[in-house]
Amino acid sequence: MATRQKTGRPTLTREDLADATLRLLEREGPGGLSMRKVAAEVGVQAASLYWHVQNKEELLDLASDALWEGLEPEPPGAVAAGDDWRATVAEASRRLRAHLLAHHSAVRVLAGRFAPGPRALAPMERLLATLRGAGFSGPDAANAAYTLSTWVQGFVIHEAVPMSAAEERGATPEQASEEARQRLAALPADRYPHLVELAGEISGPGMDTRFEFGLARLLDGLERLRGTGGD
Amino acid sequence: MATRQKTGRPTLTREDLADATLRLLEREGPGGLSMRKVAAEVGVQAASLYWHVQNKEELLDLASDALWEGLEPEPPGAVAAGDDWRATVAEASRRLRAHLLAHHSAVRVLAGRFAPGPRALAPMERLLATLRGAGFSGPDAANAAYTLSTWVQGFVIHEAVPMSAAEERGATPEQASEEARQRLAALPADRYPHLVELAGEISGPGMDTRFEFGLARLLDGLERLRGTGGD
DNA sequence: ACCTGAACACCGTTCAAGT
DNA sequence: ACCTGAACACCGTTCAAGT
Numbered sequence: 248m249a250t251r252q253k254t255g256r257p258t259l260t261r262e263d264l265a266d267a268t269l270r271l272l273e274r275e276g277p278g279g280l281s282m283r284k285v286a287a288e289v290g291v292q293a294a295s296l297y298w299h300v301q302n303k304e305e306l307l308d309l310a311s312d313a314l315w316e317g318l319e320p321e322p323p324g325a326v327a328a329g330d331d332w333r334a335t336v337a338e339a340s341r342r343l344r345a346h347l348l349a350h351h352s353a354v355r356v357l358a359g360r361f362a363p364g365p366r367a368l369a370p371m372e373r374l375l376a377t378l379r380g381a382g383f384s385g386p387d388a389a390n391a392a393y394t395l396s397t398w399v400q401g402f403v404i405h406e407a408v409p410m411s412a413a414e415e416r417g418a419t420p421e422q423a424s425e426e427a428r429q430r431l432a433a434l435p436a437d438r439y440p441h442l443v444e445l446a447g448e449i450s451g452p453g454m455d456t457r458f459e460f461g462l463a464r465l466l467d468g469l470e471r472l473r474g475t476g477g478d
Numbered sequence: 479m480a481t482r483q484k485t486g487r488p489t490l491t492r493e494d495l496a497d498a499t500l501r502l503l504e505r506e507g508p509g510g511l512s513m514r515k516v517a518a519e520v521g522v523q524a525a526s527l528y529w530h531v532q533n534k535e536e537l538l539d540l541a542s543d544a545l546w547e548g549l550e551p552e553p554p555g556a557v558a559a560g561d562d563w564r565a566t567v568a569e570a571s572r573r574l575r576a577h578l579l580a581h582h583s584a585v586r587v588l589a590g591r592f593a594p595g596p597r598a599l600a601p602m603e604r605l606l607a608t609l610r611g612a613g614f615s616g617p618d619a620a621n622a623a624y625t626l627s628t629w630v631q632g633f634v635i636h637e638a639v640p641m642s643a644a645e646e647r648g649a650t651p652e653q654a655s656e657e658a659r660q661r662l663a664a665l666p667a668d669r670y671p672h673l674v675e676l677a678g679e680i681s682g683p684g685m686d687t688r689f690e691f692g693l694a695r696l697l698d699g700l701e702r703l704r705g706t707g708g709d
Numbered sequence: 710a711c712c713t714g715a716a717c718a719c720c721g722t723t724c725a726a727g728t
Numbered sequence: 729a730c731c732t733g734a735a736c737a738c739c740g741t742t743c744a745a746g747t
Binding site for chain 1: 535586592593607610619622623625629630631633635643665670672675676679680695696697
């Protein structure tokens with residue numbers, strides 16, 4: 248009894264499994280994930296998953312691709328064409344960061360699977376279009392897009408991991424960053440003079456500022472490559 | 479019988495456990511890791527690990543910190559002081575990438591744990607020293623170091639994951655990147671014109687070129703912030 | 710202080726069997 | 729074509745007990 252028909256959908260999709268995995272990850276955190284629980288989440292026995300998916304590995308790959316779902320394109324009207332490629336790229340980067348951060352628990356688990364899946368294609372295409380429209384050559388646009396997206400993802404991993412870890416321990420991000428600051432400040436000043444001096448700057452949590460800093464440097468570097476630098 | 483004394487070392491260190499975990503990860507790949515196997519690797523029963531470590535989570539954190547071991551400082555004499563901060567930072571970045579890539583299997587598993595542990599302190603201190611020596615303010619140096627290291631780590635994750643995944647399937651990196659290229663080239667050209675056009679550039683495997691591209695952009699952006707742009 | 714043996718609840722995966 | 733039940737080998741973790 249209690250077969251799947253009650254959901255109304257004819258059969259289980261691989262997408263359904265990916266979504267269920269992501270949902271479970273957000274709800275129970277890392278470690279709360281198992282084939283049996285994913286199966287339960289979609290109303291089926293664990294063994295049934297192996298009809299749709301080869302193994303857990305493949306399920307996690309599907310989930311990591313599903314992470315791109317819901318990343319909205321920046322509104323095209325909000326930004327002028329031509330020379331304002333900087334604003335467009337900046338906005339896309341900020342949206343990507345915010346989107347991934349909204350799934351920080353999943354990011355922590357899926358970080359080791361960041362590889363471009365089918366759902367990452369559309370955002371990548373948009374970024375390439377912006378860059379080519381700004382006058383970058385094909386290879387430069389490809390390299391620039393790669394640099395930007397690896398940076399944003401690396402940034403978010405570093406942001407999401409302590410966030411998710413602190414959450415598990417029941418601490419706020421502020422508490423966690425204050426602890427980090429104290430650890431740095433307590434270091435031997437003769438061996439680590441700069442870490443001690445800059446403990447406050449290093450341990451955040453001015454993450455927005457830090458993101459904008461990196462973004463601005465990257466865009467400046469790209470602008471210089473592009474040849475002209477004025478507005 | 480067969481107690482630990484035969485190794486000569488008095489007792490098991492947390493460092494020993496971290497090293498054993500890393501060794502196991504490299505040797506058996508992701509999925510070949512278990513408390514029982516780590517215990518066997520150090521010649522002990524699984525239950526004994528819980529004397530040294532709270533749980534598997536903590537063991538993996540130790541291992542992710544051990545990943546920084548063996549990262550050699552760039553030779554100070556190889557690079558002139560003062561204005562050649564670019565060369566020093568570039569060399570440090572290349573060394574970090576090479577070092578992490580030499581542990582790509584571990585990187586794939588530990589990617590979701592990239593947070594600064596005790597062994598990451600020395601490299602970070604060196605980077606900060608270089609940047610401050612180049613004239614960056616404290617906050618700028620802290621932000622620049624953060625940007626650089628998140629980027630390198632994000633880059634390496636994207637490089638290591640397909641590498642390690644291909645290895646598991648018994649394919650070479652070249653085969654894997656050729657497959658990726660074909661998948662991109664086969665996309666509908668009306669929806670993804672740029673991805674199709676740039677399939678070759680995007681799927682690599684010109685990873686060295688791509689790394690140098692990102693590094694150059696980042697350094698250019700930092701140089702501009704620093705104020706002057708000559709040599 | 711450090712390690713073992715045995716146990717518990719749970720896990721990923723397979724496979725013959727059902728519809 | 730899709731799902732189940734039962735089974736297998738293995739897992740993380742606890743805990744009383746040993747030395």
